Amino acid sequence: MAMLEVNNLSIQFGGLHAVDNFHMKIEKGELYGLIGPNGAGKTTVFNLLTGVYKPNEGIIKLDGQDITGKSIIDINKAGIARTFQNIRLFKDMTVLDNVKAGLHNHHKYSTLTGILRLPKYFKVEKEMNERAMEILKVFNLDQEAELLAGNLPYGKQRKLEIARALATDPKLLLLDEPAAGMNPNETQELMDTIRFVRDHFNMTILLIEHDMKLVGGICEELTVLNFGQVLCQGETSKVLKDPTVVTAYLGE
Structure with missing residues (x-):
């Protein structure tokens, strides 16, 4: 069974077909890319998935479960987490507390328990601290745990955003232009991090990216969008050589 299966997904804004008859299938454990020119509808697809x-129109299935039209909270609980092109960390909170914010889906106590500092509060806080530190160590951020994220x-802010998303214990991780604003050395380190995340967490990853070195270096399969429609799909090396993709996306 595929981790994500999307069929006939469409949305209109007024008379504009922002996404039209979109389809995609991602297998468990796959590292998949969604690419296309600016304005092609990539972020709209992410917004539909989340x-x-x-x-x-259309159907979205996550690990066999129909999540079409569900709320952001319900979809996150079902197992989809995402990062954003523009980093959205809690910059005035510590690195540790940013990751703990992602853990609250699975580690809970009542408001009253928190106010009165009942035994369960300390038990849950200890569990969250330990789990957050485990995740931060994966990203070599444990030494910065008490620093403000900003x-x-x-x-490292990019890494922290991925760490916080992983704290929700997702089945599918969506990365929205994770290499945006990075220099070549940072991009190479990010590629290594994404591969490690996939392998260490047994994660399925879908990413939007304009950096073709990153896309070609880590993505196993690609879908190319153009004007809201699927232009090409398949094995990364073949898709990037497809004449229609080269013309529409690479501008050659």
Whole structure:
């Protein structure tokens, strides 16, 4: 069974078909890329998958479960987490607390328990601290746990955003232009990090990216969007050589 299966997904804004008859199938454990020119509809697809938008047509299945039209919270609980092109960390909170924010789906106590500092509060906080530190160690961020997130270098902020998303214990991780704003050395380190995340967490990953070195270096399969429609799909090396992709996307 595929981790993500999307069929006939469509949405209109007024008379504009932002996404039209979109289809995609991602197997468990796959590292998959969604690419296309600016304005092709990539972020709209992410917003449909995560419940920000509700489709006019189509079906979205996550690990066999129909999540079409569900709320952002319900889709996150079902197992989809995402990062954003523009980093959205809690910059005035510590690195540790940013990751703990992602853990609250699975580690809970009541407001009253928190106010009164009952035994369960300390038990749950201890569990969250330990789990958050485990995740931070994966990204070599454990030494910065008590720093404010906004004081981290840009590349480490990107890593922290991925770490926070993973704290929700997703089945599918969506990365929205993770290499945006990075220098070549940071991009190479990010590629290594994404591969490690896939292998260490047994994660299925779908990413939007314009950096073709990153796409060609880590993605096993690609879907190319153009004007909201699927232009080409398949094995990365073949898709990137497809004449229609080269013309529409690479501008050659």
